[in-house]
Amino acid sequence: MLLADVAHTSAEIAGASARNRKVELLAGLFRRVEPSQVPVVVTYLAGRLPQRRTGVGWSALREPPPPAEAPTLTTEEVDETLGRIAAVSGKGAQAGRRRLLDGLLSRATADEQRFLVRLIGGELRQGALDALAVEGLARAVDAPAAQVRRAVMLGGSLGTVAEAVLAEGAGALDWFRLQVGRPVLPMLAHTARDVDEALDKLGPSAVEEKLDGIRVQVHKDGRDVTVWTRTLDEITDRLPEVVAAARHAAAERAVLDGEVIALGDPAGEDDPDGRWPRPFQEVSGRVASRLDVAGASSELPLSAVFFDVLSLDDRDLLDRPAVERHAALARVVPERQRVRRLVVADPGAPGAREAAREFASRVLARGHEGVVVKALDAGYSAGRRGASWLKVKPVHTLDLVVLGAEWGHGRRSGRLSNIHLGARRADGGFAMLGKTFKGMTDALLEWQTRRLREVAEAEEPWGVRTRPELVVEIAFDGVQRSTRYPEGVTLRFARVLRYREDKRPEEADTVETVTGLLR
Numbered sequence: 108m109l110l111a112d113v114a115h116t117s118a119e120i121a122g123a124s125a126r127n128r129k130v131e132l133l134a135g136l137f138r139r140v141e142p143s144q145v146p147v148v149v150t151y152l153a154g155r156l157p158q159r160r161t162g163v164g165w166s167a168l169r170e171p172p173p174p175a176e177a178p179t180l181t182t183e184e185v186d187e188t189l190g191r192i193a194a195v196s197g198k199g200a201q202a203g204r205r206r207l208l209d210g211l212l213s214r215a216t217a218d219e220q221r222f223l224v225r226l227i228g229g230e231l232r233q234g235a236l237d238a239l240a241v242e243g244l245a246r247a248v249d250a251p252a253a254q255v256r257r258a259v260m261l262g263g264s265l266g267t268v269a270e271a272v273l274a275e276g277a278g279a280l281d282w283f284r285l286q287v288g289r290p291v292l293p294m295l296a297h298t299a300r301d302v303d304e305a306l307d308k309l310g311p312s313a314v315e316e317k318l319d320g321i322r323v324q325v326h327k328d329g330r331d332v333t334v335w336t337r338t339l340d341e342i343t344d345r346l347p348e349v350v351a352a353a354r355h356a357a358a359e360r361a362v363l364d365g366e367v368i369a370l371g372d373p374a375g376e377d378d379p380d381g382r383w384p385r386p387f388q389e390v391s392g393r394v395a396s397r398l399d400v401a402g403a404s405s406e407l408p409l410s411a412v413f414f415d416v417l418s419l420d421d422r423d424l425l426d427r428p429a430v431e432r433h434a435a436l437a438r439v440v441p442e443r444q445r446v447r448r449l450v451v452a453d454p455g456a457p458g459a460r461e462a463a464r465e466f467a468s469r470v471l472a473r474g475h476e477g478v479v480v481k482a483l484d485a486g487y488s489a490g491r492r493g494a495s496w497l498k499v500k501p502v503h504t505l506d507l508v509v510l511g512a513e514w515g516h517g518r519r520s521g522r523l524s525n526i527h528l529g530a531r532r533a534d535g536g537f538a539m540l541g542k543t544f545k546g547m548t549d550a551l552l553e554w555q556t557r558r559l560r561e562v563a564e565a566e567e568p569w570g571v572r573t574r575p576e577l578v579v580e581i582a583f584d585g586v587q588r589s590t591r592y593p594e595g596v597t598l599r600f601a602r603v604l605r606y607r608e609d610k611r612p613e614e615a616d617t618v619e620t621v622t623g624l625l626r
Contacts, residue, residue, distance in 0.1 A: 108140050110185055110215065111178035113151055114222035117231070120152075126239070133243025142274035146266030147186045149240060154231035157186060158193040161227060162204055165516040168224045172209050174217040185211065185223070230517025237265060244269050250277035258283040260489040261291050263339055285423045287328045287360045290335040292490030294364075294415075296479055299497040302463045305480035306454040309495060312480045313429065314463050315414055315448040317498055319387045319476040319585070320368035321394050325411065327353045327361045345400055349411040357439040360420055365413035365446075367394065384474050386625075387599075388587040414446045417487060429495070430483040450483070467499065476500050476584075502582050503624065505530070505598075505616045506607055508537050509577045512559050513570035515544070515552070523556040523570060528581060528601065530594070530618045537575050538594045538618050546582070546602035555606075578610040579603060586624040594618050596625065 116136045123129050133152070140148050150157050188211045195203045208227075212220055225231040241259055245252040254277075255268065262268045262283040271279040285291065299305035306312060322337040323346070332353045334343045343350060349367060356363070369385035385407070393407045416436040417424055424432050436445060449466040451459050467478045477500025485495030507528045515524030525544040529537035547555065563571040582604050589597040598621075 108144050108148060108182050109178050110180045110182055110219050110222070112136070112139065113148055113182060114219050117152060117222060118218070129239050130242045130246060133240055134246035137244055137247035137269065137273065140273070142270045144182055145269040145273060146264070147182050149266045149269060151182070151226060152240065153237060154226065154229075156189060156226065158189050161189055161193045162195065162200065163192060163208055163227055165228055167201075167205050167208055168228050171220050171224065172213040174212075174220050175214050176216070178216050178219060180211075180214045180219060184214075189227075225517060228517050240265055244272070248272050248277045250280060254280050260491070261285055261289075263290060263292060285362070285418050285425060287326050287362060287418060287421075288331075288333065290324050290326070290333075290339045291362075291417070292339065293322060293324060293337050294488050294490070294496060295492040296496035296498040297492050297494060299480065299499050302467050302478065302480065302499055303460055305497040305499055306451060306460060306463060308497065309480060309482040310454060311452050311483045312454070313433070313448045313450050313483060314466050315479050315481060316446045316470050316475050317477040317479045317500060318366040318368050318412060318446065319384060320366035320390055320412070323349065323365055323367050323411065324417075325349060325353045325361075325363040325365070325413075327356060327358065327363070329359060330354060342394060345394055345397065346409065346411075347400065347404055348409050352411045352444060358420055360418070361416060361439060362418040363413045363436075363440070364415035364417060365411055367409050367411055369393070369407055370410050386587055387585070411444060412446055413440050413444055414448075415487065416440075417489070424487070425489065426486045428484045428486065429481050432487065452483070471501065500584075503585070504580055504582050504604065505621065506578050506610055506614065507540065507581050508575045508612050508615045509559065509573055509579055510537060510539055510575060511570060511572045512555070513542075519544075519552060521556075522552045523559050524552060525570075526555070526559075526579070526603070528579070528598070529575060529615075530621050531612070531615045532618055537612075537615075539592050540594070540621060541589075541592060541597040541601060543581065543598075543601040543603060545600075546604065551603070551606075558606075575612050578607040578612060578615055580605050580607050586621055588625070594622065596622055 116132055119132050120129050123132065136148070147157060188207060192204050192207045212223060215223055241256050242252050244265065245255040250272070258268045258280045259265050268283060271282060299308065302314065324335045326333045332343065332350045333341060334346050334349050335341050346367060353363065367390065369390050370383065389407060390409065393409060413436060416432055416439070419435050419439065424435060449463060451463050453459060470478055477498060480497045480499060482495035485493065507530055509526050510529040511527040512523040513525040515522050524547070525542050527542050528540050530540055532538050558577060559571055559573055562573045562576045564574050565572045581598065581601050583598040584600040586596050587599055588595055591597065
């Protein structure tokens with residue numbers, strides 16, 4: 108398929124306001140595309156790259172070569188070239204990527220160039236969400252959308268399912284069943300303000316620890332064990348502890364859902380069994396390491412903690428109620444390898460809500476991220492944010508000072524976007540804690556650009572350095588250690604809530620306040 112067809116459909120979807128029109132546009136594209144090309148086409152429409160990272164920055168995309176006059180570039184050629192770009196490494200890698208990129212862009216028309224620049228730069232916003240693409244595929248092959256959605260859930264990706272059904276017809280949907288050895292996308296949770304709101308929405312529920320670890324899906328087939336991340340990357344060889352734990356599960360075949368965390372230091376009065384979590388940053392670094400796994404596991408041993416079972420000895424449990432799945436999990440996994448939980452069978456019973464709130468408080472006191480409230484009668488909605496799981500976790504906020512800002516890219520070009528955040532030092536100065544561009548509306552970006560230029564000490568090619576005058580309220584999920592910033596700490600998932608022009612820089616939060624949140 109020509110890239111021009113994908114770019115044109117993307118533009119039409121972006122311009123369509125009606126959901127039905129978007130679905131019909133996607134269905135029309137599915138009817139025209141060759142089955143073997145579908146995985147790449149679907150990924151492009153979703154604004155993603157199969158390669159995930161190419162090493163190409165915005166500086167290389169800012170000034171593309173003159174465009175081609177007529178479309179000749181195919182999606183296969185684009186995918187092959189981007190694969191070659193992503194594989195470039197070593198001395199001269201930047202120049203090598205630039206040559207390949209310019210060669211690709213020179214073969215693209217002006218419309219195709221705009222599409223590619225936004226796609227590679229991560230700025231493609233065309234509204235072709237995965238849910239719409241599922242409906243478009245269902246319409247293209249005249250199949251129920253629910254059946255296509257379930258096949259995608261079990262097949263791991265829309266591209267895989269689309270390739271099969273476009274080649275073989277709607278009957279191919281029956282091929283996609285839960286199988287040990289083939290991962291499925293995990294179920295995710297929506298957010299509730301607090302435990303009471305979650306119980307109001309769900310009724311009879313279990314309140315479970317929300318562990319701040321690496322989500323894993325573990326498949327056991329006899330002695331063979333495979334481990335996948337939430338994005339379905341296999342990491343079995345990096346987690347010998349998880350493999351060992353799965354082999355001891357009291358089942359011949361099973362699919363388990365859980366987290367990998369590091370536990371055990373320090374144990375306190377509220378943690379007599381030593382299950383205090385180590386920081387997420389340490390766990391992430393250990394899981395990411397591909398070298399000297401034996402040494403790493405000795406230095407920082409990891410633990411698998413499970414909260415669900417999707418299949419047990421060839422019995423598919425996806426549609427079974429959560430209470431039944433947990434009973435099955437309890438039969439095959441020892442208590443120490445299961446998340447702590449509190450069953451609230453009747454949220455209206457005397458003392459039930461107080462017990463749930465107290466359980467959540469103890470979870471936080473043990474250093475965990477929060478809780479997940481799960482309806483007892485709900486099935487497992489793989490690959491979706493199911494309404495029957497609600498996560499509750501505290502949102503931390505700080506008042507910080509803006510020390511600078513960087514020019515935005517793509518749709519944020521010409522506006523100051525990525526702001527530098529500082530906390531107050533004891534000597535009256537400010538220490539940078541990190542950056543964020545999240546949480547900003549277009550209106551805020553316009554205001555922010557104007558105000559930051561008013562307080563700029565110096566303009567740089569990358570942005571501006573500002574006088575420490577503007578205070579901004581920042582929400583974040585936690586604090587972690589970092590060698591990149593002067594005080595050795597940074598914020599996790601920082602996002603802007605609002606500017607506090609009613610506050611002076613002297614009222615901003617201190618470095619001591621931030622470092623105190625490490626635990």
